[in-house]
Amino acid sequence: MRMEHHEEPSGKRITVEIASIDLNFQAFELDTGTPTGGKIAKVAGFKADQHPCVMQWRDDGDLEELRAQEEADLRNGKKFIVAESDGTNRITIEGEARDWPADEISGAVIRKLGRIAAERSIYLERAGEPDRLVEDGDIIKIKKDGVEQFRSSKPDFWELNVQGKKIVSVTPVISVVDALTRAGFDPNAWIIILKVQGQPKRQLAVGDDIDLSAPGIEKIRLTPTDVSNGEARPAPSRDFALLEIDESYLDGLGLRWETRTSDGHRWLIINDYPLPAGYTATSTTLALMIPPTYPQSEIDMFYAYPTVQRVTGGAIPATEAVQSIGGLPFQRWSRHRGSVGPWNPQRDNVATHLALVESALAKEVGE
Template sequence: MTDFPPDSEIDDLAEAVRQGRPMRVGAPFRVMVADTSLEFEQKLLRDPKPNGRQFVELVDGHPVDQFIVIAILPNGDFEDIRLDEPYDLRGQGAERVLVVRSDRTYRFKIDDRDLEWPQPCISGFVLKKIAGLAPNYNLWLDVPGGHDRKIADSDIINLDEPGIERFISLIDQTTEGLEALPSADRMFLEEHGFSYELVSDKHQDAIILRDFALPDGKFDHTHTDLLILLPSGYPDCPPDMFYVFPHLALKPNGYAPKATQVRFSFAGRSWQRWSRHNESWRSGIDGLRTMLARVQTALAEARP
């Protein structure tokens, strides 16, 4: 496509979507196209409603019927672009398109987004790139009936494997220094087999998770009771620090973890306070799942 006019006469799909305006009639326009590397490149189209075949030809893909074309919508969802059916890029707000040689897609979820990938295996790095995570968030594999698994950049996930169906984005950054739980929290705790009780002391609501498993070989105990104070307005307002009983010391020397020297009296027990502060929270999304991911990270990274 070497006969396109100068840049001043080329429209920009992403700009039109952001500005809420229609595409300029008859003008070629830019669209971002990538393969599974997610390294997007600008391509030029004239047809405002191209079909999948046009995208495959745009990247010189042959034979065309061995390729899959996927539009990435503004909310992060993926949508198939069929080879021989027109697709309204502007109407859908789709600024980016994947074009990949494959004969099928593998479906999964990140949070509540329905996504698909044209290959059975995907790296943790690419998965996070698809999710568009903020720097202080990480992805975890949702494991019903077990402990969620944190996804590292170097992990290779087989999307065709049973149980690899849903990933969740959770706050993963900590800094040192109710009459009823929301239904999402209750479902999470029950699905993962946590034993817990809701308690209140001096007008402060809290949840205690009994026999919470600790990282193998790190502390002088294998399990602890975990106390999380629930602030007024939870879950719109975030919990902050967490507390454990019995108090924990690091192996092999018995040193107390950093920023755990303060004792906190609650519900008839003296708890060890872990001063780890929550600096970001997504109202309507984050809850106990998020808080427990932060707890697990703090315990795993504890040092004298």
């Protein structure tokens, strides 16, 4: 029971945070330091006939329901959860009971509510059933009878997806050689790519280790190394990461590409880039200079090795300059975007710049 009334001085605005059951909080300003549950719901955009459930998420971790006319004591916390609900469900997280204003709850929300560290696993405990591992993306439908119980523990094993095959490790660190061998792959016959949620893909070497306790590790993807005349091609360089959309586009075209840092610049190198009919060669090695602040900064011009020449002869305008990349003389094609369609970092990327490259190459042979 709240025994005291603490009104803020007149005119002073108070900021609170309000979220739905996804716990994605947003800041709202109030004109009172003692808002009622009804006031919180109204600020969050709910109408009275929606019968919103308002809960204060206290600083000590408890969830406390606020009735429409009941005042919140902001000294206990300024976070609120508001949801359209006809009642609450009882759950416990790490033994602490909470009322939850929905019939389902995600693993990510359980982790937030319980303040459970990322390296700990969450389990749903139900009588007569084996404990269920709850991933952050899982949605648990809460049973109406009884109390759903969630607990966390430090995992005593770690899983890794290697090209669709799951292996289990009893230690958090596993070598690339061990991971691939146990999954049935020859470690020396593949290009090895590690995918981590929210991070660029990273190429691994055979001698590397993988820390499975690091959050977000998804899988290892394998790409066969090309073989010619009995000799394996060297794995493509990945000196820096491109955008996910760039890598997916290049891979989808089947182009053999790499990223290199050379001669003071960052380069995307595309091998065997096809040329339209009308040139003395059918393909070239294409290079794009990728600025350090890409995609905020634009990709400009493109470079070819060896020099691209028309079958009909004659100099191609604005291609006289030479740029050294990795010791090779690349022909610079000085082609730029016009003022009508300037670079837009929200829309443009490697794919859209390659459209400019294709158009420029075609124009010079009358296509």
